[in-house]
Amino acid sequence: MKRNSRLSLALHTLSHMAGEPDRVRTSSDIADHAGTNPVVVRRVLGRLREAGLLTSEKGHAGGWRLARKPQEISLADVYLALDERLVASDEISEAPACSVEHALQKRVSGVLEEIEQSLVQKLSETSISEVRDA
Amino acid sequence: MKRNSRLSLALHTLSHMAGEPDRVRTSSDIADHAGTNPVVVRRVLGRLREAGLLTSEKGHAGGWRLARKPQEISLADVYLALDERLVASDEISEAPACSVEHALQKRVSGVLEEIEQSLVQKLSETSISEVRDA
DNA sequence: ATACATGTAACTTTTGTAGTTGCATTGGTC
DNA sequence: GACCAATGCAACTACAAAAGTTACATGTAT
Ligand code: FES
Ligand code: FES
Numbered sequence A, B: 001m002k003r004n005s006r007l008s009l010a011l012h013t014l015s016h017m018a019g020e021p022d023r024v025r026t027s028s029d030i031a032d033h034a035g036t037n038p039v040v041v042r043r044v045l046g047r048l049r050e051a052g053l054l055t056s057e058k059g060h061a062g063g064w065r066l067a068r069k070p071q072e073i074s075l076a077d078v079y080l081a082l083d084e085r086l087v088a089s090d091e092i093s094e095a096p097a098c099s100v101e102h103a104l105q106k107r108v109s110g111v112l113e114e115i116e117q118s119l120v121q122k123l124s125e126t127s128i129s130e131v132r133d134a
Numbered sequence C: 001a002t003a004c005a006t007g008t009a010a011c012t013t014t015t016g017t018a019g020t021t022g023c024a025t026t027g028g029t030c
Numbered sequence D: 001g002a003c004c005a006a007t008g009c010a011a012c013t014a015c016a017a018a019a020g021t022t023a024c025a026t027g028t029a030t
Helices: A005-019 A027-034 A038-050 A075-081 A099-123 B005-019 B027-034 B038-050 B075-081 B099-123
Strands: A054-057 A063-066 B054-057 B063-066
Touching (some): A005 A027, A005 A038, A005 A075, A005 B099, A027 A038, A027 A063, A038 A075, A075 A099, A099 B005, A099 B099, B005 B027, B005 B038, B005 B063, B005 B075, B038 B075, B075 B099
Antiparallel strands (some): A054 A063, B054 B063
């Protein structure tokens, strides 16, 4: 796992969970399977919990579980939960004093924003349960 | 300049050049203007030269010049010359032994590749001369 | 009480990129 | 020919973002 590893990890994990929705998984199980560290798993899945895609329970027999039916979790849900913005950048234009810079920024940002939207749109058309039979 | 700084630098510079196509600019001039280093400028513009967008001349009175009319250089030309792939990744899937991993990879990569294409398409609709009057 | 899980903060390691330095090469100018 | 000013390029350093790691507090079933 290298680039977009957060997204990879999240999708990978959710895909597995979509297969056996009732099974509870610990961060360690997931980390072992994904070849990473439990803390990293908790960091990533924590985002998904905040977004309402997963639930977690502490203590003995605790762990992670899907918060909804797998059919109701789209790839876009995951993408957005992680605050990924593969295309557009969130940066505020610092000092667009010059008009050329300003025009350029405006035009390019516009295109990127459109593309970002259509990416989310495309991702929303697939659920994590569908992905297994691609 | 932070993220996508290569692309920013390239577009910024070309936009200026589109304004005064006949003027020769040195790496130092450009670097001063963009708040960076001449060597960085040469690295980035070198890519554009390889792609046939710019020419450079050594020696006294040398420097950079547009290789084509500004109307004939699109944002996509620049994007592709820099080998930017904002959306899709070029990585070879390492060991897609597992079927779930495989399916996931296939589906997601597919979407990303589509989006990458439509980004290039959108960028190809604007030339560096148009961008000034946006 | 104990064992096992998450939650989180702080630190270290890794990695990609910009920035820098130094020098060879080329081509005008005197 | 001597000199100056430009690119070309390689090697190194500096920096920042992300992953990975360690340590510990908190919660919960048995
Ligand atoms: S400073 Fe305005 S475009 Fe260069
Ligand atoms: S998807 Fe997890 S190992 Fe195959």
